[in-house]
Amino acid sequence: MLKILKYSFYDLMRSRWNYVYFVFYFLLGMVLLFLNNDISKAVITLMNIIIVLVPLIGTIFGVMYYYNSKEFTELLLAQPLKRSSIFLGQYLGVALSLSMSLILGLGIPFLFYGLFKSNAIWNFSLLIITGSFLTFIFTALAFNIALSNENKIKGFGYAILVWLLLAIIYDGVFLMSLILFEDYPLDKFSLIGTMLNPIDLSRTLILLKLDISALLGYTGAVFKQFFGTNFGLMVSFIMLTFWVIFPVFRMVYKSKRKDF
């Protein structure tokens, strides 16, 4: 698996798209940090962007990579390699190279800015951690979609649909149901609803950092326990990890049963 990972990673590190992605984050970071000169505002904007964009790029890129490397995959399948290592290797290659672009793309501007001087380091680590989690989750989802759809166009369609669903539609439905059932105690429901969507989950992590004052204004005891203690942070991380593990398992399962 490590060999496949090495070659996939190596392959991707030379792909144009990876650089585009890197340059995009680099410029974004530079512009926000240096033109604005206001680190708190830059972090808030970056967080908003990352939450939406990282999943989109993760899914699209994952699907694209899978379809583009079909021949490579077939070449590998004829070699004495386990299927799980082939796909895990490729998956990790994509997820790692995307995360690298994100980390370097944002890391370099932050370093120039003086990362270690301010408390920006915490914000930065939170950005990187959520960004990487989202990359791993959505790349895994993308591989699942691609493995289940031979048809490229269908695959891309589903990838965008999944993103739309989790990034926007889910929250719309969530909001409507909260308003509809406002007469009932909703704090548990709303927390569970958040847990079930990795984008909302990462958003929660960011809320814990940026909007803790507002969150503590709500009366519910469950909310209070969740946001007022480290409990929320822990649960969020556990759920994010679960969100990585579950699609990866399905990917391995699916790949073992697929014909090429």
Place this chain on the structure above:
Amino acid sequence: MVTIQNLHKKFGQNKVLSGLNLDIKEGGIFAVLGPNGSGKTTLIKAILGMVIPDKGTIHLFEKNIKNQSAYRNNIDYLPQIANFPSNLKVKELIKMIKDLRGRAANDNQLIKQFKLEPYLDKKLGNLSGGTKQKVNIVLTFMFNSPLIILDEPTSGLDPISLLRLKDLIQTEKANGKTILITSHIMSFVEEVSDEIVFLLEGQIYFKGTINELKTKTNQPNFEHAIASILTENHA
């Protein structure tokens, strides 16, 4: 060497293999023939573990290959369509496959034989179809494995390379290897193969030498023999 029992496979509603039995002894060149959609590639891919059978067993070197991967160390496979990761250079691809197999290989000799030296530093995406096929052949023959599977090996090759390929196949045969070939070029099949396996509707219709086939179908030449099988069965 290869023992296949009662192999079934369907893709969706489409039955490709239905109860195929095949036994291939060690040594010699076997051509797998059949009309389009008769299951040639599926059979080969099942042997390679790329297609998972619905039913039936495949034994290679006396071992069931189900959920195994290490047995592919003993197989060299030339895929039908030679598409490679386009970002890699030829040199890197060869190095990578060697690295993945973790075995010594005689790639230099083959590169010389197919005159690939000028292309070693080129990216695979920039190569012509024929050159890609040559790279493909180098990758296949550079390991010294007892079983060689060639899926349409002649496609895109210029006459000189074709000759070299034939030489190569004969050399490997002389080394006591078992070689499985699929091809549409009947003259090529007739020239190289010792025995043919004819697939029809997901089963083995005929297995034997070309001469046996000619006798069976009462046809003087190989191409006509094949044609007569097809017309008989479709009539």
Place this chain on the structure above:
Amino acid sequence: MNNWVTFLIIISLIITSHAQNIEVCNACAVSTITAAIAQAKDYDTITIKKGTYKEHDIIIDKPLTIIGENYPVIDGESKGEIITIVSDNVSVDGLFIINVGTSYTEDYAAIRVRKSKYFVIQNVVLERLFFGIYLEKSSYGKVYHNKIIGDAVEEYNSGNGIQLWYSNHIDIEHNYVEHVRDGIYLEFSDDCIIKNNVSANNLRYGLHFMFSNNDMYQDNTFENNGAGVAVMFSKKIKMCNNTFKENWGTASYGLLLKEINDAEIKGNTFEQNTIGINIEGSNRIIYKNNHFISNGWAIKVRGACYTNSFTENNFLYNSFDISYNSHVNDNVFDKNYWSNYTGYDLDKNGIGDVPYRPVKLFSYIVNRTPETIILLRSLFIDIIDFSEKVSPVFTPDNLLDNHPLIKKMSW
């Protein structure tokens, strides 16, 4: 003020000319404070040496100066009130008073001043108390550099750190109050000045005004209280350069204004409060040069607020800048800096070319269904906020800052 300075001079003259000094210590001839007071004549000084004095109900009924050396401990053994001042011109300095009795019927205090004038209470440390310093119908006094550390757990059985009741012209400066019910409480007390105090970790309010007018508080810090400062039913209060920090909780505010008229709120910093300022029924208030940083709601307007003006403030990274619960707006927002502003300034005059709408649709939704707060910063919410911004339906149409600043204000 002038009165008060002349008085100090007179007192000091008196002390240096005829006053006697009585020493109290555990091994001295006079071993209790009560005895010392009984012996003392007007304007004497009583020096209390280091030691522990188990006394309560010490009544100071003549003008005396009581000075503790190296913080002698006065232990009230939770039996009731400890020191009661009922005479003018009393000064208490450098005592460590502990164990005030708790009662549900009487407000026992560590030091009570009753109907007296020209008193000074300074450098006193109070611990394990019920009420700390209680000023009752007293005036022209000074409460300076005291430290009050309570251990209050429940509101109903705890008292306030410094309480003023019908007491005017009092200076409260450089005190530190924590873990009591209200750090500083003023009721019917006018013309007081509250400066440079720190009031933290109190159950209810850091500072609390009721029916008190013309007071001023400045340069104080209010941190992590139930709510920072509550100003209720009072007029003409000046609030300047205070810091309101980390007042977190369901009903937690940096500053709570209720039925307040003609106040000035200038140069204050509101940082990381659930609600920076909560306003109810307050009119003609000037908000200027304040910083609102990382609050849940910078300002929550709960109705019946007219002709207030919010100018030249910084609104930085608040989850919500302004929340409104009505469709009408009679308040002015102008020339503020809003970190959430996304407009541009093409003519480079430092003022954004597009007006800023500080009230978001989502703040209405959260008011209605509080659980929806969990969707804060969701892309979907941004989309509906944007559509509301383009064509306001729920938010008051004229609630605009027409001159939003492009750069943060500094002064």
